[in-house]
């Protein structure tokens with residue numbers, strides 16, 4: 001029945017097509033008080049991993065309901081297809097290359113003991129909200145530098161509990177020697193090589209505590225899962241219930257946590273004044289049961305599967321129920337949009353790339369994407385450009401795709417639409433001058449350096465010995 005209704009709705013839209021964001025409800029336009037803000041950020045969760053995005057193997061009832069009660073975005077992008085640069089762009093509202101995160105130090109992402117990290121001079125979501133009286137808390141994976149200067153506790157978060165980088169960066173990682181994975185409380189290591197099975201449960205308990213403790217003032221909670229990054233360790237009940245192995249169990253655990261957080265808000269009567277944003281840092285690597293739906297490619301690529309994310313936003317009474325937004329939006333838009341909601345300020349001397357998308361979230365008349373162009377960088381190389389329905393690969397091309405009719409990027413139309421190619425090439429030239437392009441040896445005139453320290457150390461020692469093996473070191 002629901003499928004039939006959806007079909008009818010699509011048919012009706014076919015007859016009256018001009019509005020990209022659609023819903024049957026209308027909303028008020030401006031928040032009456034400072035809203036609580038929760039960002040739930042997943043690791044490597046793909047475009048096709050939630051039931052409300054078409055998954056037929058993972059059960060995600062809480063996220064599906066969240067989408068029914070809010071807005072689901074179909075063209076929401078991360079500005080990178082791997083962890084550290086994606087997270088830098090979420091925090092700073094900039095393309096990674098602009099803030100020195102196009103490439104890590106030794107590899108694409110930061111590794112334990114690297115001497116670079118998020119520049120403390122950048123404005124970030126927690127810093128902006130803290131300046132507006134928010135209690136700011138973070139749980140889970142950071143991955144923007146493990147030196148003291150770069151840690152969450154020193155970059156706008158009043159409290160932090162989690163892991164400073166990816167959950168695979170431990171003594172068992174092949175190819176790169178890593179010290180034991182630290183668990184941190186604020187800026188102190190409180191555990192090494194943790195059992196990861198119960199860890200998300202600890203994050204969830206602490207998230208609930210944080211919400212309870214913060215209920216009388218505006219708060220910002222950044223819940224950054226290490227799921228579904230490999231290796232995947234999940235509690236047995238989720239494993240037992242999964243139709244898609246450990247991967248499905250991790251997706252369903254993410255879903256469960258989301259439901260628990262929403263229930264906590266309802267218990268406290270603050271549900272109506274809380275904006276929740278759910279999304280992911282990059283696409284699935286398509287192993288272990290992950291899916292990017294009909295999108296081509298995945299993690300570590302500039303195909304849509306690498307950078308187009310599932311994204312759901314829910315804010316009762318403000319964001320219309322059951323809405324779908326198909327305009328180009330990005331993780332970089334979150335900071336400027338929140339700034340507008342809370343009356344905060346950004347740094348005038350620092351260019352950012354994100355835009356205020358509140359008119360899309362509230363479905364104001366005639367609202368459209370503020371992004372004439374979105375650019376796809378892979379490390380420091382400019383790969384592709386999107387404007388409206390068109391995506392042009394310039395690196396191997398030109399190769400032109402019509403994403404509206406060819407979401408899977410199968411049919412090159414560059415010979416048929418030379419004027420579109422020329423228009424997008426011009427955008428590429430502009431971004432190349434602004435942000436640079438390693439492929440062409442262009443530095444970029446508006447890039448800023450990452451933070452840097454001279455005497456970088458790992459948080460845990462390389463010569464650490466697992467408790468099980470102590471006494472047998474020789």
Ligand SMILES: [Ca+2]
Nearest residue numbers: 043044083281
């Ligand atoms: Ca990731």
